[in-house]
Amino acid sequence: MSFTVAIDGPAAAGKGTISLAVAAHFGFAHLDTGLLYRAVGRRMLRGEEPLSAAQTLTAADLDGEDLRGPDVAQAASKVAVIPEVRAALVDFQRAFAARAGGAVLDGRDIGTVICPEAQVKLFVTASAEVRAERRLAELEAKGLKTDYGTVLADVRERDARDAERATAPMLAADDATLLDTSTLSIEAAVARAIAVVEAAR
Ligand code: CDP
Secondary structure, eight states: OOOEEEEEOSTTSSHHHHHHHHHHHHTOEEEETHHHHHHHHHHHHTTOOHHHHHHTOOGGGGOSGGGGSHHHHHHHHHHTTOHHHHHHHHHHHHHHHTSTTOEEEEESSIIIIIOTTOSEEEEEEOOHHHHHHHHHHHHHHTTOOOOHHHHHHHHHHHHHHHHHOSSSOSOOOTTOEEEEOTTOOHHHHHHHHHHHHHHHO
């Protein structure tokens, strides 16, 4: 039996940390779907056509420190607007969601488009300022030189592009549980997410 937890929300809201913790707690597999778009975005930055990149992604495309960087994030949100690119990534995500033993997928459109039948849907948010602070700390911890204003601008620009695109915009599903992490510690946010999943099992 498959059991799918869909976790959506804007950039740096805490989806990744919550997803990993939920997956570890319940023994579920985890897919960060943002990495797929980042991988396509990085290949576009290297000169490839986004659709052919999306159609030929391999596991090796998901390696490398720069995949998590801000330049690749911007490229990801640009290729993510292209309906054919999104379509090329659907089957892989759905197959992952259907695997036996349970799966957590995090992204922007998991509860709305990829897995509308997911047993649990969470929409994780936080104010843009809080998200920018968290992302700045993450990037600095990796040794990347940047500043708060640049990170806040990146977060806002991607939020706008992700929310306004015509195909699979970032949107809370009608039946999603909203989790605003602006004033929550990571432990508290994780505990709430685990409680929502527990209630649905
Ligand atoms: O980690 P962060 O929240 O900053 O971004 P991400 O989840 O790695 O996603 C990078 C970009 O990929 C987003 O800004 C979206 O444009 C796109 N994306 C998407 O369109 N659909 C998804 N399911 C996941 C990511």
